[in-house]
Amino acid sequence: MDKELIITFVDGIYGFEHLNRFAFYKRQENENNPFNIMQSIEDPSVSFIVIPPFLLDQEYEIELEDSDIEGLDIKDESEVMVLSIVSVPKGENFFSVNFRSPIVFSMKSKLGKQIILEQSDYEIRHKVMLADN
C-alpha cells in the first residue's frame, strides 16, 4: 500500500455516512505490522484500525456485485483492496474483525465502499484472542 492513500467513499461508511474521504496509512513502518489506520479527512477524530481479512482466514473471499464493480470503477481484480475494520472492546480478552462488511476500494480509481455481504456466514465480529500481557 502507498505510504498515504486517500480514498473517496461516496456513501460514507455505515454509521458515518457524512464522512466521504479517508486516509489509509501505517502508524509504524514495521514489516510485521499488518494493521493500517483508516482516518477521516473531514473529521480526523474518526479513525479505525483495519487489516486484510485474508491474513486471519486464508480462505476468506468475497464476490463483488456488478453494481459495486461499476460504482468503484474497478477494471481489474489486481487493483482491488479489501480490508476489515478491527474493534478492540474495552475490558475483553479479544478483539474482533468485521468479516461481514469489508471496506473495499480500488487503488486505481481511489473509490471505496463498505460492502455488506447479505448472503454470507461471515461474522461481523470474528474474534481473535488477545495475547496475555
Added chain:
Amino acid sequence: MLVLSRKVGESLVISKDIEIIILESTGQTVKIGIKAPKRIKILRKELIEEVSIENIEAKVNLSDINIDYLIKSLIKD
C-alpha cells in the same frame, strides 16, 4: 408512509422494474420475493443497523492504540 394490504400471491410494483411478491404468511412471519435489477441493493435493515453500531464501537482514538499488542496477539495465533 404508504400502507397497503396484500394477500398471498399478490404483488406490488415500485417504479417499473422492482416487484415485491407476497409468497407466504405464517403467524408473524411473511415471506416475500423481490424481483429487481442487479444494481438494486437489497439488505435486511437490522444488518445495516448492526454494521453501523459495530463501526461506531470500532472507532478509536489514535493516542489509545497499542498496535504492538495487537501484532503480538496475531503472532500468538
